[in-house]
Amino acid sequence: MTNFNGTLLDGNTFLSINNRGYAYGDALFETIKASSGKLLFWEDHYFRLMASMRIMRMEIPMSFTMEFLESEILKTLEANDLEKASARVKLTVHRNEGGLYTPKTNNVSFVIAVNELSDSFYTLSEDFYEVDLFKDYYVSPSLLSTLKSNNKALNIVGSIYAKDNSLNNCLVLNTNKHVVEALNGNVFLVKGNTIKTPALTDGCLKGVMRSQLLEIIKLIPEYELVEDSISPFELQKADEMFITNVMVGIQPVSKYRKKTFKNEVSKSLLQKLNVKIRLS
Missing domain, CATH: 3.30.470.10 (Aminotransferase class 4, branched-chain amino acid transferase, N-terminal domain)
Known part of the structure; x- marks a missing residue:
């Protein structure tokens, strides 16, 4: 119905x-x-x-x-x-x-x-998850690029590209060649005690799960939260990368090109996310 x-x-x-x-x-x-x-x-x-x-x-x-x-x-x-x-x-x-x-x-x-x-709460997937850059088309940063509208041509073509190249997902760039987001969610990088995600002014979706994690991370004293532009060169220097959306919660990335990632921070944040849900 x-x-x-x-x-x-x-x-x-x-x-x-x-x-x-x-x-x-x-x-x-x-x-x-x-x-x-x-x-x-x-x-x-x-x-x-x-x-x-x-x-x-x-x-x-x-x-x-x-x-x-x-x-x-x-x-x-x-x-x-x-x-x-x-x-x-x-x-x-x-x-x-x-x-x-x-x-x-x-x-x-x-x-x-x-x-x-199938799942009521969020569980962390341990499955291998590989991403790469999608460079055929770019996001033009504006208020319109932050909306969840029916204009999803880039995401569709990018998803076909990912499938054709045996990738689990792709990272999208804006017209300034900065990493904006994944095809189906926001992206976060972990380097040491810094957790970084693209700023909304770069054109990424104003994700609901992104907002939830920003609130959680701000309450963890051992981590510094940064909302700023991400260069593709930063991806291979990161210790960890994960993608977020309201359906899966947090999806750890296993591999980007020759770089492999850990998922310790992803696990910790997912636990805190589920606790927040239970208490709300």
Whole structure:
């Protein structure tokens, strides 16, 4: 069952070919992890969505309160018998039909789709995980590059490149040739007692898991947190590299070119992340 503007529908045929998310990528989305009816980091997701809608000049309905959208998500989980399970929730907001590049309206609709997941909390994968740079196309740093929109052509082509080259993931560069993020999450480097991640001004996604880890790291006195540009040359000097997103939590990187990495910091941060979830 899919939730379209509050109505539960069986199937995926309720969107027309004139849908602006399909026709122009005029849509935003949040991918949320639900665990036994609890939406992890829901407040962060909600406020990022509201900020993104303002940047996209979408009209935010008066009904779009945090409580309303949460209740609609929970209603959708219950309709799919997932209220007591772990699930992946995709909340999409698209501008309503009409117009070409210039829309006829800034009013919006929402769609909620859910799928079952196997793990309720985050576990550290010990599997081999290799990455390399994706240099065919670059991110142009701006507010738009920080949004979770339907414009994901670079991520799609990059993912095909990774698959064709037997890689688990790729790191994306911006037009200044700085490392911005991975294809499906934010990137962190560990060198000694310094943990570094690209600044938002470099064009990386304003990830919800990124925000959670920044809060955790700031409370650990033995580590210095740095948000700054990352040169590709720094990758091979790092002791550890990991990728973050709300679905997997923390994904340690095993290898970048000839460099292999440890995962001790990843393990420690993941433990603290799960404790934070249990206490929230």
